[in-house]
Amino acid sequence: MHAEIIAIGDELTSGQRLDTNSRWLSQQLGDLGIQTARHTTIGDSLSDNVEALQRAVARAEVVVCTGGLGPTLDDLTRQAMADAFQLPLELDQESLDKIVAMFASRNREMPENNRVQAMFPRGSQIVPNPHGSAPGIDLQVAAPQQARTGESPGNVNRSCRVFALPGVPAEMRQMWLETVAPRLELLLGSQLGRLHYHAVKVFGIGESDVEVKLPQLIARQRTPTVGITVSRATITLRVAGRATDAATFQHQIAPTLGEIESALGDLVFGAGDDELEHVVARNLKQQGRTLACVEVGAASWISDWLLKVDEPQCRCFAGGVAFPNRSAAERWLEREPAAESKTITSGCGEMENASETLEDERWTAIARLAAERFGAELALVVGVYPSVKEMECTNGTFDFVFALATSTTVHLERRAMGGHPDVLGPRVAKTGLDIVRRYLANEGLTRNGLANNGQ
Amino acid sequence: MHAEIIAIGDELTSGQRLDTNSRWLSQQLGDLGIQTARHTTIGDSLSDNVEALQRAVARAEVVVCTGGLGPTLDDLTRQAMADAFQLPLELDQESLDKIVAMFASRNREMPENNRVQAMFPRGSQIVPNPHGSAPGIDLQVAAPQQARTGESPGNVNRSCRVFALPGVPAEMRQMWLETVAPRLELLLGSQLGRLHYHAVKVFGIGESDVEVKLPQLIARQRTPTVGITVSRATITLRVAGRATDAATFQHQIAPTLGEIESALGDLVFGAGDDELEHVVARNLKQQGRTLACVEVGAASWISDWLLKVDEPQCRCFAGGVAFPNRSAAERWLEREPAAESKTITSGCGEMENASETLEDERWTAIARLAAERFGAELALVVGVYPSVKEMECTNGTFDFVFALATSTTVHLERRAMGGHPDVLGPRVAKTGLDIVRRYLANEGLTRNGLANNGQ
Numbered sequence: 001m002h003a004e005i006i007a008i009g010d011e012l013t014s015g016q017r018l019d020t021n022s023r024w025l026s027q028q029l030g031d032l033g034i035q036t037a038r039h040t041t042i043g044d045s046l047s048d049n050v051e052a053l054q055r056a057v058a059r060a061e062v063v064v065c066t067g068g069l070g071p072t073l074d075d076l077t078r079q080a081m082a083d084a085f086q087l088p089l090e091l092d093q094e095s096l097d098k099i100v101a102m103f104a105s106r107n108r109e110m111p112e113n114n115r116v117q118a119m120f121p122r123g124s125q126i127v128p129n130p131h132g133s134a135p136g137i138d139l140q141v142a143a144p145q146q147a148r149t150g151e152s153p154g155n156v157n158r159s160c161r162v163f164a165l166p167g168v169p170a171e172m173r174q175m176w177l178e179t180v181a182p183r184l185e186l187l188l189g190s191q192l193g194r195l196h197y198h199a200v201k202v203f204g205i206g207e208s209d210v211e212v213k214l215p216q217l218i219a220r221q222r223t224p225t226v227g228i229t230v231s232r233a234t235i236t237l238r239v240a241g242r243a244t245d246a247a248t249f250q251h252q253i254a255p256t257l258g259e260i261e262s263a264l265g266d267l268v269f270g271a272g273d274d275e276l277e278h279v280v281a282r283n284l285k286q287q288g289r290t291l292a293c294v295e296v297g298a299a300s301w302i303s304d305w306l307l308k309v310d311e312p313q314c315r316c317f318a319g320g321v322a323f324p325n326r327s328a329a330e331r332w333l334e335r336e337p338a339a340e341s342k343t344i345t346s347g348c349g350e351m352e353n354a355s356e357t358l359e360d361e362r363w364t365a366i367a368r369l370a371a372e373r374f375g376a377e378l379a380l381v382v383g384v385y386p387s388v389k390e391m392e393c394t395n396g397t398f399d400f401v402f403a404l405a406t407s408t409t410v411h412l413e414r415r416a417m418g419g420h421p422d423v424l425g426p427r428v429a430k431t432g433l434d435i436v437r438r439y440l441a442n443e444g445l446t447r448n449g450l451a452n453n454g455q
Numbered sequence: 456m457h458a459e460i461i462a463i464g465d466e467l468t469s470g471q472r473l474d475t476n477s478r479w480l481s482q483q484l485g486d487l488g489i490q491t492a493r494h495t496t497i498g499d500s501l502s503d504n505v506e507a508l509q510r511a512v513a514r515a516e517v518v519v520c521t522g523g524l525g526p527t528l529d530d531l532t533r534q535a536m537a538d539a540f541q542l543p544l545e546l547d548q549e550s551l552d553k554i555v556a557m558f559a560s561r562n563r564e565m566p567e568n569n570r571v572q573a574m575f576p577r578g579s580q581i582v583p584n585p586h587g588s589a590p591g592i593d594l595q596v597a598a599p600q601q602a603r604t605g606e607s608p609g610n611v612n613r614s615c616r617v618f619a620l621p622g623v624p625a626e627m628r629q630m631w632l633e634t635v636a637p638r639l640e641l642l643l644g645s646q647l648g649r650l651h652y653h654a655v656k657v658f659g660i661g662e663s664d665v666e667v668k669l670p671q672l673i674a675r676q677r678t679p680t681v682g683i684t685v686s687r688a689t690i691t692l693r694v695a696g697r698a699t700d701a702a703t704f705q706h707q708i709a710p711t712l713g714e715i716e717s718a719l720g721d722l723v724f725g726a727g728d729d730e731l732e733h734v735v736a737r738n739l740k741q742q743g744r745t746l747a748c749v750e751v752g753a754a755s756w757i758s759d760w761l762l763k764v765d766e767p768q769c770r771c772f773a774g775g776v777a778f779p780n781r782s783a784a785e786r787w788l789e790r791e792p793a794a795e796s797k798t799i800t801s802g803c804g805e806m807e808n809a810s811e812t813l814e815d816e817r818w819t820a821i822a823r824l825a826a827e828r829f830g831a832e833l834a835l836v837v838g839v840y841p842s843v844k845e846m847e848c849t850n851g852t853f854d855f856v857f858a859l860a861t862s863t864t865v866h867l868e869r870r871a872m873g874g875h876p877d878v879l880g881p882r883v884a885k886t887g888l889d890i891v892r893r894y895l896a897n898e899g900l901t902r903n904g905l906a907n908n909g910q
Binding site for chain 2: 007012013014018035037045229298304307308323332387
């Protein structure tokens with residue numbers, strides 16, 4: 001079964017707005033096991049809309065339109081469906097009543113224009129829109145002929161299911177999840193079971209190394225299938241299979257999850273939508289500990305992530321400091337009379353030379369000072385994030401310092417890392433978070449334990 | 456003249472990747488005065504590619520394809536062009552030599568697969584790709600007939616210019632800017648002059664209020680045209696006109712810029728790609744001053760922006776602190792023995808009640824402490840950014856505090872602000888930056904001066 005998506009609006013074809021709906025719908029269709037063959041984006045032109053609809057229903061079994069359901073003259077999706085399939089538009093009184101009531105609840109009278117939003121091509125089902133004035137359309141149409149290549153021809157009685165949803169992403173998504181997806185699942189029949197997913201999250205290894213460690217797992221014909229994606233150095237292994245219910249699916253995938261775990265060990269940090277910051281925040285909370293963070297350079301990734309971990313009164317993150325460069329961080333230290341007197345102990349082994357020792361002592365002191373000033377049990381120092389300009393000028397690697405102050409000592413290590421400017425910063429920050437994760441998991445850490453995980 | 460864009464790749468139709476190329480190309484075509492009528496996204500299927508190409512050239516005068524130029528079997532754009540227009544693929548020796556040399560410079564031998572990247576449909580011009588192995592294709596084809604409605608029919612000899620570019624955004628953009636855009640400008644002829652742009656950046660007023668203050672400016676038929684866009688509470692007025700050179704364009708738009716300035720006054724903060732952080736950083740640098748920043752709540756926007764202002768050793772930003780909530784910030788203050796003894800002076804007028812006074816005194820002390828600890832002349836405190844959850848639960852407004860410590864005093868003000876969760880945080884942060892901008896511009900600020908700018 002193939003789908004096509006039609007996104008409608010001059011603001012999309014002109015480039016004024018980025019279309020994110022088509023991608024989201026493709027992913028959702030994929031989750032139902034329906035492959036999307038084409039996205040078409042057209043402006044607010046009736047003839048383009050009619051043509052695009054007719055061609056799409058001739059090729060696909062499911063067509064999803066977004067946009068063009070508003071009350072103004074340039075919202076043409078209803079009319080285009082009526083014209084394309086030669087169906088009259090009819091008023092749905094219930095929809096009209098709802099639109100009138102929605103305006104009334106906002107102390108406004110419904111403008112006459114909005115009446116058109118209660119008009120549907122004859123034979124449509126309605127897709128309710130809980131948070132907007134435009135209901136969606138669900139219409140089964142007879143499709144002239146199968147035009148896709150490579151499929152059995154002569155399927156004369158084929159039909160196509162056309163859905164029209166608003167362009168506002170929040171409304172569209174809710175309507176999809178609440179109404180369209182369940183109707184498509186019904187259409188697909190449930191004998192095979194629906195697609196279930198389980199994501200395994202991995203950090204500290206490259207994509208190609210995962211493939212080397214798990215060669216047979218990524219094979220296309222495998223059941224369950226395992227897909228691999230990478231987002232800013234975090235690897236997601238997505239295990240997918242059809243099952244009648246979640247428990248059956250979990251049973252099916254247990255051997256696969258076992259293989260992954262035994263091959264990757266503690267490179268696996270979480271599941272589902274977990275990111276490293278969620279795992280770190282969860283573990284801190286469970287252990288009743290708090291973390292402060294000092295980031296040096298052109299970014300403050302870790303503080304950002306921990307501030308956003310969605311607990312308004314997050315009690316695990318004590319706060320973060322960001323310095324634009326090392327000397328600013330060192331001046332902070334110098335202005336602290338208390339810091340000077342601290343005994344400096346580094347968790348490191350031998351030092352290369354005196355100036356590196358001195359530098360490491362200062363990083364160590366910065367970590368200690370942060371723990372103290374933020375009243376945190378743990379303080380992580382990460383630096384120095386290069387600026388975009390520095391990354392673009394240097395194709396090579398940069399040296400990074402990671403220092404974790406605990407109640408008893410400061411563990412410090414250096415790593416050389418490089419990569420694409422879009423990825424290097426997050427990868428460095430995640431390396432820092434991963435050090436905290438491993439410390440919390442092991443209640444301590446050794447230099448060897450960390451070094452074994454080098455990329 | 457109309458254009459269509461074809462984006463190619465299974466990773467796009469499946470939703471694995473978001474297509475940003477089509478939007479970017481639409482904007483670029485728009486800058487040349489060419490309107491994009493359609494985006495089509497198809498997977499790696501030869502028949503779909505051939506069909507999409509044939510239909511696009513029948514409707515449009517310019518077709519731009521991205522993707523499918525790689526060396527692997529699923530890269531089909533070359534073959535699709537050859538099939539669609541019945542042209543043989545021919546080897547271009549110069550391109551082949553370049554590909555071989557590129558591999559040699561990386562100490563690798565060219566895999567045999569890559570040879571296909573030097574094959575072009577007969578009659579093509581080459582679009583050089585300075586940073587990748589896939590050159591682009593530029594092909595003029597005879598187009599069967601004009602299928603777009605509303606245009607003069609019977610134009611039998613019409614032709615269409617087809618460009619094929621790689622899908623990697625950085626390569627595609629460079630090839631567009633260096634080769635495709637100049638060729639299209641040549642095609643369009645230069646008698647009208649090319650389109651020039653000037654952007655005026657505005658903060659502290661809503662989009663509809665700009666329209667009220669400048670009603671005649673946004674009219675569609677005006678010359679030069681003025682477009683208005685909003686991005687996270689920053690308004691851009693984009694003045695556009697055709698001119699033979701930049702100086703003529705500046706002369707043409709001078710009266711329009713004058714109108715904007717007299718209507719909006721110092722709500723205008725910059726031009727071109729300026730954001731508030733660029734203006735603040737520039738002014739700090741000019742005045743030899745430094746700024747520290749304390750952000751409280753679920754984000755650290757201002758520190759992020761100032762860290763990224765692209766000067767690796769930015770000497771204007773002394774550093775930033777982020778606290779997850781007010782009590783964390785207050786504990787920071789309490790742990791500072793020095794802070795307690797400071798005399799607290801607020802720049803505010805009368806206080807509503809005692810607890811607010813106390814709270815304001817603490818905000819004031821936090822601003823002072825930040826200036827001292829970071830060794831900065833100025834310190835800005837902004838809080839409390841609500842979390843996404845808090846914003847979603849409350850549809851109303853939140854109270855925010857802005858405190859700016861200078862060498863002589865601390866100015867403090869409160870504002871109630873609300874809005875969409877995606878916009879509220881940046882708007883609050885920009886309000887803080889704007890307070891710094893106005894202070895630097897005026898070498899001082901009064902409570903009234905700020906209050907007049909309330910939204």
